[in-house]
Amino acid sequence: MKALKSRLVSVLRKETREILRDPYTLGVALVLPLVMLFLFAYGVNTDVRDIELVVLDFDRSPASRDYARAFVNSGYFRSVGFAQDYQTLGDLLDRDAADVALVIPPGFARSLSDGEAIQVQTILDGSYTPFAQVAQSYVEAINAAYNGVYAEDYVERHTGQSIDQMIALSVDSRVLYNPGLKSVNSIVPGLFGVILMAFPPLLSALAIVREKERGSIQQVFVSPIRPVELILGKLIPYGVIAFVEMVIVLAGGAFWFGVPFRGSLILFLVASALYVLCTVGIGLFVSTLTRSQVAAMLFATVLTIMPSMLFSGFIFPVHTMPAPMQTYASAFPARTFIDLARGIVLKGQGLGASLPAMGYLAAYAAGLVLISALRFKKRIG
């Protein structure tokens, strides 16, 4: 037991020294999480402004100008001018000089004052779909607001009754856990899951494969060091780096962005430790699959970074995905951990509610280490 300890300690010491001597790796591992925190916190925003609007007004009446002005006054659209015909309008959209075109037909003012419904047309550039969908929802909202005001006048004029009394059913909504719907509050707990998945698996896989590629692993095998000691010695330092990264994001989120922390810090740290085990476990597993560093790098990217960013509910909600992809998403621990992190951080979820997810993470880590250890032994023989 004592021998094991001293051998493990010497592997650990060697690995730690190697990491500390490498300023790029350590520097990037510690700074990149903060860069990502700032990029995501400031940048993930679907609140699009300054949508470029061109108007083709066939009516040229005070009412039609009023309607077009409602778009600019909303603050979401910026007028880039008036088109005289469909030709110029199409040209502007083709050249990306305008995002949205509004076409008001002749007779707009007359139909409205006669109390009829009149159809206008909005043309969006659909090629940039996320943007187009947001723009569409703004157009609908502004149109509804315009109709509301117009109808209010009309009803009051003709019936003397206020339209407020006529609303039959309204919605009274309450948002739990994040009342201001601040996106940074969802981003920060999600970012733990992404950052812990981005580096530890990659670095630990490379640390092992590098020895394989150089052939120095043979030297380790003829030494008294056992495989398990080598693996632990390789994984523990990267686990520690991962933990430090997480604390940095936690502190940055809390102090710079004022993200609340409602749950138990200890529970959160335990859950994170389990997750870190999963992530370095993936790194270990990848290292048993390949002998080349470049292949390990691509493997680790495919198995970790992509799923953790895209299939974890970090940005894209999982319940929206097609059923097979939901299963795919559940196959990676990032999804479970991000749910758990949001639960603990934002909902103040306790041990009882967290147990199933934590059990899953523990089983996942154990399974990975077991499979990798079996594969690792075979390699030596």
Place this chain on the structure above:
Amino acid sequence: MSARLASLVRKEFTQTLRDIPIVLLVIYTFAEILLCGWALTMDVKHIPTAVLDRDNSPASRTLIARFRQAESFALDFYPVDESELEALIDSGQAALGLVIPPGLGSDLSGGRPASIQVLADGTQSNAALLSLGYVERIVRRYSSAIEVARMSAGPPVIQAREGSLPSVINQVRAWYLPEMRYIHFNAVSMVSLAVVMVGVLLAAAGIVREKESGTLEQLMVTPIRPAELIFAKIAPLVLLEIVGLLIGVLLSFLVFGVAPHGNPVATLALFVALSTLAFLASAGIGIWIATYALNLMQALMLAFFVLFPVMFLSGTITPVSAMPVWLQWLAYASPMTHYLSLALSIFLKGAGIPLVWPHVLALAVFTATILAIALKRFRHSLA
């Protein structure tokens, strides 16, 4: 091409293409990324919803049926009281709760104002915001039908219009992609991302591997010049990139029906050409990184340090115009932003060079600059 360069290029081709796992992984990267394109949308569908109907009248059942018909909601839970509803949201099983208060039916038929309560889980702020919008829309539609019915029973001025109020109907049409399905946008943007990612990573890895194994010094004592070496390193990667790109495009056509706009051959040729330009820019970044790194791990860390912001700022995840101004400036300094914009215009709108030349120019200038810097650093780091 001199004999020296030709033999070097031949060696690099053999070495790169013989490494079957790498070739397969590059192709897989294009394919996996495409898979992402299929699964990821920002529209919110199948929101797990809990419904507590405390009225249980024909009116409340009609309203619930409206929600059931909408694709946005999956009415999975029917709790019996408020505490069960809150427990469902607390545990994360339901993301949305609808509470219909007792007396809704009689309020509506009696002409009294009524309201329903909605509880949303704010931990996923974006999805919550969108789902509240959907709820609002469904309730508004339901309500306006009742309002119109009430008005028809009202004074004759309005009755004359058959219950309709004067209104503007805004018919929204999307050009280029009339159905506004995400897959078209995603397929193109993800394939473009793959080009940039593979470019940075493989170019950096190629140079660092020679450094790490010490063969770079051997190459430098031969008459081969640094520019020739870089050319020979990049050439096989370009082939790999084009093959991967074509496979990606072919898959997105066969599986998702995403076809190039306009004349397919001309559009595709232009797309491949500009992708190769973007690939060269990425390879330039990779080589530049490799001149600083001593081993692959360092190169990789530096590559991710550059790649994450470049990918994120490109507009694939969030529109550039929605970013704060200082981030927009950063975004326009990145080649990926121009490349994505080009890729979408060319592939989905069928635009030609005359329409998109500013982005082509920006991308070309960036490529020339980064390759020059990389070459200078490369010479310097060898000296």
